[in-house]
Amino acid sequence: MxxxxxxxxxxxxxxxxxxxxxxxxxxxxxxxxxxxxxxxxxxxxxxxxxxxxxxxxxxxxxxxxxxxxxxxxxxxxxxxxxxxxxxxxxxxxxxxxxxxxxxxxxxxxxxxxxxxxxxxxxxxxxxxxxxxxxxxxxxxxxELPSDFRAAQAAVDPAPTGNCAIKGNISSGGRIYHMPGQAHYGRTRINPANGERWFCSRAEAEAAGWRAARR
Incomplete structure (x- = not known):
């Protein structure tokens, strides 16, 4: 029992x-x-x-x-x-x-x-x-997609103009990082995975990203 x-x-x-x-x-x-x-x-x-x-x-x-x-x-x-x-x-x-x-x-x-x-x-x-x-x-x-993704991830494309907000996708969801925040420098953007740069908070939030906590 x-x-x-x-x-x-x-x-x-x-x-x-x-x-x-x-x-x-x-x-x-x-x-x-x-x-x-x-x-x-x-x-x-x-x-x-x-x-x-x-x-x-x-x-x-x-x-x-x-x-x-x-x-x-x-x-x-x-x-x-x-x-x-x-x-x-x-x-x-x-x-x-x-x-x-x-x-x-x-x-x-x-x-x-x-x-x-x-x-x-x-x-x-x-x-x-x-x-x-x-x-x-x-x-x-x-080439294998895994090789293509790895090559893309190795390149962190520079932002265009003033569009320096990093829209990252992780286990925590879609999160944007502002310049000066704790994880901004080590966050990499991989467009092949749907990640992208934003020009403003409003643009990022309208696209479905949320702000990083720190």
Missing amino acids: LRIFAFLIALLATPVLAAPNGTIRVVDADTIDVGGTRVRLFGIDAPEMGQPCRADGREWDCGVWTRDAVRDAFEGAFARCQTRDTDRYGRAVAQCSVDGQDMGQLIVRSGLAWAFRRYSETYDLDEKAAAVAGRGLWAVEA
């Missing part, structure tokens, strides 16, 4: 992650809105917006290219999702299916994203199938 009671207490103490279901709006090739909930698809990593793809002497935006392909395939469809985690941007990390088919698997198998092995080997074989067939990203020259 005591064991059953202890189990029930542990179960009640475990946070229940919501399972979003609803109509899909594609944000990029690995991020979607499902019934109003922002979802980062589990186990896959797609090109960032502004990340270049190259082939036959041409260069284009890899993030836009893969996003549009995923949008053509899934926009407006009904998804059922199983939440696995929450990331540092507050997004649900979930596996989602459409008509019983795993979205992550279909995207990776189509060559529109890589298997995100840092977190899971779930789509490893699907990536290999895309590579063997030369589909999507495997038919062009493109």
Whole structure:
């Protein structure tokens, strides 16, 4: 009896992650809105917006290219999702299916994203199938998104004119730092992750950022 009671207490103490279901709006090739909930698809990593793809002497935006392909395939469809985690941007990390088919698997198998092995080997074989067939990203020259993000993060772009307020995204949410505040100097802005510079407090707050506490 005591064991059953202890189990029930542990179960009640475990946070229940919501399972979003609803109509899909594609944000990029690995991020979607499902019934109003922002979802980062589990186990896959797609090109960032502004990340270049190259082939036959041409260069284009890899993030836009893969996003549009995923949008053509899934926009407006009904998804059922199983939440696995929450990331540092507050997004649900979930596996989602459409008509019983795993979205992550279909995207990776189509060559529109890589298997995100840092977190899971779930789509490893699907990536290999895309590579063997030369589909999507495997038919062009493109770096891994993690390498692109690292390169972007290493560059802290200078503010334009008087726009010196840093809009940072962290586990605490969207926070802006004013010059002279405690963490201003060590805060880095990575536009690839949606971070940005602001020209005024009003602009930052209107965009959804809140002031740093110190």
